[in-house]
Structures are given as C-alpha cells and as structure tokens.
Amino acid sequence: MFWQKEFETMKRDKLEKLQLKRLKETAALVYNKVPYYKKLFKAKGVTPGHIKTLEDISKLPFTTRDDLQKNYPDKLLTIHHHDTMRLHTSSGTTGKPKAVFFTRKDIDVAANNIARCLTMTGVTKADVLQNMMSYGLFTGGLMMHYGAEKVGALVIPSAIGNTERQLLLMEDFKTTSIHLTPSYALYLSDIFEKKGPAFRKKIKLKRAYMGAEPYTEETKKKIEKILKVKVYNSYGLTEMNGPGVAFECEYQNGMHLWEDSYLMEIVDPKTDRPLPDGETGELILTTLTREGMPIIRYRTRDITAIIPEKCKCGRTHRRIMRIKGRADDMFIMRGVNIYPQQIERVLMSVAHVEKNYQIYLDEGDKIKVKVEITKKLFDGNLEHLKKLQADLTEKLRTEILVRPSVELVEPGSLPISEGKAKRVFDNRKIY
Numbered sequence: 413m414f415w416q417k418e419f420e421t422m423k424r425d426k427l428e429k430l431q432l433k434r435l436k437e438t439a440a441l442v443y444n445k446v447p448y449y450k451k452l453f454k455a456k457g458v459t460p461g462h463i464k465t466l467e468d469i470s471k472l473p474f475t476t477r478d479d480l481q482k483n484y485p486d487k488l489l490t491i492h493h494h495d496t497m498r499l500h501t502s503s504g505t506t507g508k509p510k511a512v513f514f515t516r517k518d519i520d521v522a523a524n525n526i527a528r529c530l531t532m533t534g535v536t537k538a539d540v541l542q543n544m545m546s547y548g549l550f551t552g553g554l555m556m557h558y559g560a561e562k563v564g565a566l567v568i569p570s571a572i573g574n575t576e577r578q579l580l581l582m583e584d585f586k587t588t589s590i591h592l593t594p595s596y597a598l599y600l601s602d603i604f605e606k607k608g609p610a611f612r613k614k615i616k617l618k619r620a621y622m623g624a625e626p627y628t629e630e631t632k633k634k635i636e637k638i639l640k641v642k643v644y645n646s647y648g649l650t651e652m653n654g655p656g657v658a659f660e661c662e663y664q665n666g667m668h669l670w671e672d673s674y675l676m677e678i679v680d681p682k683t684d685r686p687l688p689d690g691e692t693g694e695l696i697l698t699t700l701t702r703e704g705m706p707i708i709r710y711r712t713r714d715i716t717a718i719i720p721e722k723c724k725c726g727r728t729h730r731r732i733m734r735i736k737g738r739a740d741d742m743f744i745m746r747g748v749n750i751y752p753q754q755i756e757r758v759l760m761s762v763a764h765v766e767k768n769y770q771i772y773l774d775e776g777d778k779i780k781v782k783v784e785i786t787k788k789l790f791d792g793n794l795e796h797l798k799k800l801q802a803d804l805t806e807k808l809r810t811e812i813l814v815r816p817s818v819e820l821v822e823p824g825s826l827p828i829s830e831g832k833a834k835r836v837f838d839n840r841k842i843y
C-alpha cells in the first residue's frame with residue numbers, strides 16, 4: 413500500500429530533477445540566512461550558484477555534530493524562533509545535545525514521511541499503534557505519534573517503561589503495532605517468555621517497528637520468534653527529523669530512504685571521498701525541504717551502503733543496508749577495527765545464548781565478552797558449559813580476528829536499559 417504513490421514511485425529522472433531544484437533552494441536559503449553557513453561556503457570557495465548538477469553537492473561543506481553544538485542553541489535557524497513551533501534535541505548518546513527546530517511545514521513533511529513508512533508495512537486507520545518510545549525531547553515519541561495520526565491509526569502514547577501497564581494496554585486496546593528500541597524489545601521479550609503462550613494468544617500484535625540504535629539481523633530474528641511479530645527496521649536521527657528517514661518496506665530487504673526529502677551520499681569516513689553505490693561508508697544527509705533549520709551534508713557517523721538494485725515494491729527511492737554501527741562505536745583492538753554489532757551477530761546466532769551481553773576492553777588490548785545463557789545450561793553440566801564457551805570463543809575469534817575471553821553468566825544478571833543500551837566498556841587508558 414502507498415501513502416503518496418506519485419512521490420514514492422516517481423521516475424528516477426523526475427525525482428533527481430526535483431532533488432536538484434530543492435538542493436539549489438536549500439543551499440541558497442542557508443547561504444543567505446545563516447551567517448555560519450555563509451562562512452563555511454566561503455571557506456570552501458563556493459556559492460549556491462556553483463550547484464549545476466547533483467554531483468556538485470560534493471563541493472559544499474560538511475556539517476558535523478560539532479558545528480551543531482557550536483551553534484547551540486539557535487544559531488543555525490533561517491528564521492526567528494518565533495516562526496518555528498517545535499524543538500527536539502538528540503538523545504545525547506554521544507555527547508552534548510543538539511537542538512533542532514521545526515516549522516509547521518517541517519513537522520508536516522516529517523509526519524508524511526512516517527505515514528509512508530507505516531502505510532508500506534500495512535498500517536491503516538484500522539490499526540492500533542502503541543508508541544513505546546520516550547515522549548520527551550526525543551523525536552521517537554512525538555514525531556512517530558504525528559505520523560501515525562496522519563494515517564488515522566489509533567495511537568496509544570504509552571511511552572517507554574512501566575511494562576505491566578504496556579501489556580495491559582496491548583491486551584485491552586488490541587494493539588496491532590508497536591514502536592520501540594531493540595533494547596526495550598529484548599526486555600519485553602523476556603517478559604513475554606515469562607508470561608507464556610496463553611498471554612500471547614490474548615493479544616493481537618502483528619508488527620514491531622524497531623530503531624533508534626543499531627541491532628543485528630540475529631537480534632531481529634530472536635525478537636520476531638518470541639513476540640511472534642514481523643520486525644521492521646526503522647532508521648532516523650533527530651538532526652534529520654527523527655524516525656521516518658529510512659524504513660523497510662513489505663519486502664524487508666534494506667530501508668527505503670525518502671530521497672525527495674534527503675539527498676544521500678556515502679563517503680569514506682577517513683578520506684571523505686564519495687563512494688559508489690554498494691560500497692560501505694559513512695552516510696551523509698542533506699535536508700531538501702526543511703525551512704526552519706536546513707542542514708547541508710550532515711555527517712551522521714552511521715556506517716552503511718546504498719543498495720543499487722531496484723526494489724520489487726515499485727518504490728524508486730533507493731534503499732540503505734542495515735546500519736553496521738556508528739563510526740563512534742567502532743573500537744580498535746591490536747590494529748583491527750571492530751564494531752559491537754559483529755560480536756552481537758555471533759552471539760545471537762549460537763544456541764543457548766540469551767539476549768543480553770556486554771563487552772569489556774581492558775589494558776593490554778584484552779577483550780572480554782560477558783553473555784547471558786539459558787537457565788537450563790547455566791545450571792547444568794559443566795562439560796556443556798565449557799563446550800559452549802570454547803565454541804563462542806572460536807567463533808568470535810574468526811569474526812573479529814582477536815581472541816576474546818568469554819564469560820557465561822546467568823540469565824537476567826546483566827543490567828537492562830530501557831533507553832539506548834550501553835554495551836561497550838572501554839577501560840584502556842590510551843585509545
């Protein structure tokens with residue numbers, strides 16, 4: 413199902429023409445209205461007039477998280493804040509918050525993009541969407557809420573936490589779809605397992621939209637199995653309106669990124685060189701329709717690749733792969749670049765491993781992985797435990813090229829986060 417078919421299936425040449433028009437407008441807007449951008453453009457020796465083709469985007473300056481923080485609270489606005497009507501800040505997983513302002517139109521565009529996402533996964537006005545994301549400054553609450561309201565679904569703003577109440581709402585109001593972080597989904601699946609199949613039979617859940625932090629295909633499968641839902645990957649960031657930037661369609665093979673709202677590039681994070689479709693690097697996004705606070709070439713620090721092939725669903729907006737990790741989460745061990753998701757992938761693919769894990773990096777480039785295992789195995793035969801430990805150690809070594817020490821712990825013994833999870837603890841002095 414389509415929400416805005418004419419835009420979602422627009423022919424590539426027409427879409428690219430629209431992108432170029434919007435890029436020129438956006439560049440002129442920030443150049444004329446935001447002194448900081450004028451300075452950045454001048455330092456690169458460019459003016460908006462230099463943009464003749466979409467490739468010319470590479471002549472424009474990047475915007476970094478640091479630029480947003482330097483211009484905190486409102487120096488990147490094109491208008492007075494009286495003419496905006498909403499403020500969101502990033503959740504601050506990685507440093508000081510970044511403030512983003514929205515006009516009425518900006519919110520409307522963001523909500524429309526989310527409406528497209530929900531519609532393509534089957535949501536209609538007959539659905540009940542329980543939004544289990546924080547309703548504070550974080551976009552996961554309000555932005556998703558506005559998008560789901562646009563579709564006409566019944567939205568339950570349950571926010572995060574208070575799990576018993578969440579279950580009650582699910583049961584009483586026949587929730588069909590939930591929106592939540594993978595960490596909270598793991599927590600929720602523990603509760604589902606404890607409640608047993610009788611509880612699952614009472615509820616009508618069909619789908620879960622999961623995003624706001626990186627997770628692996630294996631984690632998704634685990635959650636799908638326990639909650640008995642389809643899990644759709646949802647990508648977004650506050651700087652780019654929050655949820656609804658890129659989303660899986662019914663074919664669930666990569667996430668369509670709404671290219672009439674964002675111009676995307678992939679660059680090599682070390683050399684800043686643009687990379688062709690299919691190659692993995694840092695995702696760079698430029699807003700194409702934003703009025704209040706347009707952002708040029710934002711360095712998301714998220715690592716992914718553009719999928720060049722057309723999608724079977726007929727949408728022409730290109731897809732991106734599951735986010736491999738954040739450039740900031742990557743750590744180096746004995747010269748090898750490692751993402752926590754590589755470790756997660758191995759852990760979640762092995763039988764008897766539960767859902768929670770932690771990674772400790774210690775002096776001398778030592779890496780320790782603590783992982784919860786099933787109660788049955790934990791209480792069982794020592795030989796079986798030793799075998800699992802050896803098996804995990806070897807599989808992890810093959811994946812990350814460093815031999816970790818693996819500690820198998822009791823299920824439920826590692827802390828669970830309701831917000832974004834902290835998995836890596838780096839105790840090395842110099843890194």
Ligand code: ADP
Nearest residue numbers: 502503504505623624625626646648649650735
């Ligand atoms: P913060 O950077 O403070 O966490 P946000 O709450 O805006 O701020 O989070 C956006 C970030 O969350 C993205 O840049 C990305 O790293 C991560 N993220 C969001 N959705 C996904 C997803 N589906 N898969 C992987 N990572 C995601």
Ligand code: ZN
Nearest residue numbers: 661723725727
């Ligand atoms: Zn598709």
